[in-house]
Amino acid sequence: MNKAFVREPESDGRGYCPRCGALGVAVAAEPMDTHIAEGSRKKMGDAAWFCSFARCDVAYFNEFDTLVRVDELKTPVYPMDLETPICACFGFGRREIEADVDDGVPTRIRELLAKSKSAEARCRTLAADGKCCLQEVQRLYLKLIDQKKA
Numbered sequence: 001m002n003k004a005f006v007r008e009p010e011s012d013g014r015g016y017c018p019r020c021g022a023l024g025v026a027v028a029a030e031p032m033d034t035h036i037a038e039g040s041r042k043k044m045g046d047a048a049w050f051c052s053f054a055r056c057d058v059a060y061f062n063e064f065d066t067l068v069r070v071d072e073l074k075t076p077v078y079p080m081d082l083e084t085p086i087c088a089c090f091g092f093g094r095r096e097i098e099a100d101v102d103d104g105v106p107t108r109i110r111e112l113l114a115k116s117k118s119a120e121a122r123c124r125t126l127a128a129d130g131k132c133c134l135q136e137v138q139r140l141y142l143k144l145i146d147q148k149k150a
Contacts (some may be wrong), residue, residue: 017061018061024061026048032068033053043066048062058070088123105120112134113134
């Protein structure tokens, strides 16, 4: 059959990483301005998706399959670099979560929650995906608690 007569599937507004197939997180210009090196930033528009699959070498991609690889970023970002803070605003990372798990009380996470509601939180600009880190912090905390029980 001639491809001219084949209907393309309708877009549902979601973006899937062309390299790994992971569902991307929609981002506006601010996080890309913060994280993408100047030469590479020019090739992206004002909206794209962030690939949060840790083992993928793509950081950002757009609807035209233009890619910004992890090595084109100004600095390492979580989750591509697990040593990098999960919270770009306050430098909160895995060590703080592990300390809360060891203590048996999420004191540091509660402090981060309070800070995340302050004017100092600039997730939309500083986080690679433009989102608040609390969901990822809570997910990792629960995962580490489960590992500790096992």
